[in-house]
Amino acid sequence: MTILLKNGKLIDYKTKTNDQYDILIENDKIKKIAKEITETADRVIDCTNLYIIPGMIDIHCHLREPGFEYKETIETGSASAVAGGFTTICPMPNTKPTPDSAIILQKIIDEGKRVNLCNVLPYASVTKGEKGEELVDFEELKKAGAIAFSDDGMPVVNSRIMREAIMKADELGTFVASHCEEKSVSQGAINAGKVAEELGVEGVLPEAEEIMAAREIVISETNNVRAHICHISTKTTKNMVRDAKKRGVKITCETGPHYFTFTVDEVKQTGANAKMNPPLREEKDRQAIIEGIKEGTIDCIITDHAPHSEEEKANELAKTPNGIIGFETALPAEIMNLVDPGHISYLDLVKVTSYNPAKLIKIDRGTIEEGKIADITIFNPNEEYVYTKEMIVSKAKNSPFIGKKLKGKVKYTIVSGRVVFEDK
Numbered sequence: 316m317t318i319l320l321k322n323g324k325l326i327d328y329k330t331k332t333n334d335q336y337d338i339l340i341e342n343d344k345i346k347k348i349a350k351e352i353t354e355t356a357d358r359v360i361d362c363t364n365l366y367i368i369p370g371m372i373d374i375h376c377h378l379r380e381p382g383f384e385y386k387e388t389i390e391t392g393s394a395s396a397v398a399g400g401f402t403t404i405c406p407m408p409n410t411k412p413t414p415d416s417a418i419i420l421q422k423i424i425d426e427g428k429r430v431n432l433c434n435v436l437p438y439a440s441v442t443k444g445e446k447g448e449e450l451v452d453f454e455e456l457k458k459a460g461a462i463a464f465s466d467d468g469m470p471v472v473n474s475r476i477m478r479e480a481i482m483k484a485d486e487l488g489t490f491v492a493s494h495c496e497e498k499s500v501s502q503g504a505i506n507a508g509k510v511a512e513e514l515g516v517e518g519v520l521p522e523a524e525e526i527m528a529a530r531e532i533v534i535s536e537t538n539n540v541r542a543h544i545c546h547i548s549t550k551t552t553k554n555m556v557r558d559a560k561k562r563g564v565k566i567t568c569e570t571g572p573h574y575f576t577f578t579v580d581e582v583k584q585t586g587a588n589a590k591m592n593p594p595l596r597e598e599k600d601r602q603a604i605i606e607g608i609k610e611g612t613i614d615c616i617i618t619d620h621a622p623h624s625e626e627e628k629a630n631e632l633a634k635t636p637n638g639i640i641g642f643e644t645a646l647p648a649e650i651m652n653l654v655d656p657g658h659i660s661y662l663d664l665v666k667v668t669s670y671n672p673a674k675l676i677k678i679d680r681g682t683i684e685e686g687k688i689a690d691i692t693i694f695n696p697n698e699e700y701v702y703t704k705e706m707i708v709s710k711a712k713n714s715p716f717i718g719k720k721l722k723g724k725v726k727y728t729i730v731s732g733r734v735v736f737e738d739k
Contacts (some may be wrong), residue, residue: 323362328670329682340689343732370402370690372672375617382411387622393432395709397736399642400692400725403434409468415440417459436462453483465492485540492543495527504633506579506594536564544568548593550603557612567614572648589715592637615672622711644716650723691729698724
């Protein structure tokens with residue numbers, strides 16, 4: 316099978332390409348990139364006015380299977396991912412049962428392969444049952460295919476256990492992704508402050524994230540090992556990571572589109588569909604997250620796609636589960652809040668959505684070059700539309716973007732040379 320992409324604007328961070336090219340795909344690989352390709356192909360896709368980038372990689376999402384299939388499944392989550400332009404996704408282990416053994420992990424890997432839409436590379440948990448008490452067998456799980464380790468959704472409270480986990484993962488050439496939440500100060504529904512007071516709910520202190528982020532930086536620096544901080548949301552966390560990196564600490568971090576798109580005020584507009592953990596913060600934090608992406612402190616953008624049922628999200632604010640879906644709105648949020656205002660270029664965007672994530676999880680993806688696997692995202696950067704509930708591919712509908720005007724639409728997603736999504 317051959318596919319010829321004609322007249323698209325190719326943007327690739329590794330090669331610093333930002334120009335119009337034709338791309339010939341043969342079977343699962345990129346065969347040729349040239350200004351004009353005249354060879355015949357089984358399928359020709361006209362990419363005039365479209366941008367072609369390396370397939371986006373989400374190293375932090377939730378697919379809910381096994382155990383919570385009423386929220387999302389690997390199949391429905393993968394369909395949502397490719398609709399959003401993602402070719403590789405890494406689901407977190409807060410499922411039931413938790414992938415704390417090779418058998419459970421293998422079932423997730425096998426289901427991802429059966430669905431065969433995008434690359435599903437799961438995390439294994441750090442501790443058995445995500446209880447924070449006993450470490451899993453890191454070596455066994457890495458061999459079984461764990462892309463990395465995390466107890467995301469639950470912080471590893473015991474510092475001795477976390478230190479040992481970070482060091483074990485580093486020895487194996489991988490990492491622990493830390494959900495930073497100091498439980499003693501994290502009680503609450505939304506960010507502490509005026510909005511929480513106005514809505515009459517308990518507020519989550521920003522220190523809940525910052526205290527534990529500081530701990531991971533200390534472990535990383537003292538032992539010269541790599542650690543990764545999940546979904547940073549505050550100015551202080553961003554500044555701590557920036558300063559640590561300047562000292563040569565092997566610390567990496569991520570953020571989600573919601574943290575540079577919204578502030579806690581969004582909760583007044585969309586209620587529980589703007590409730591997540593860590594919560595939306597203040598404008599100073601939103602600006603700091605944008606600055607962190609601009610300056611290179613933040614290594615990658617993730618979705619933290621966290622599906623919940625409409626019944627769950629219909630509860631009162633204090634009792635609803637945290638999390639929003641994010642696969643299908645990530646790219647427009649990035650275009651509207653990062654590229655269009657001039658904070659970063661499209662080359663920089665590819666760096667944090669494709670190139671850096673591939674490097675972090677050590678997979679041979681994140682670039683468009685001859686001979687490489689053809690994982691490709693094609694989108695129209697200028698297409699505007701109102702995002703409606705009916706458009707959502709995910710099984711879940713918990714999004715603060717519903718009803719909002721978006722800009723940027725994925726037109727085709729190609730995984731290993733197969734068109735797995737086409738906007739019709």
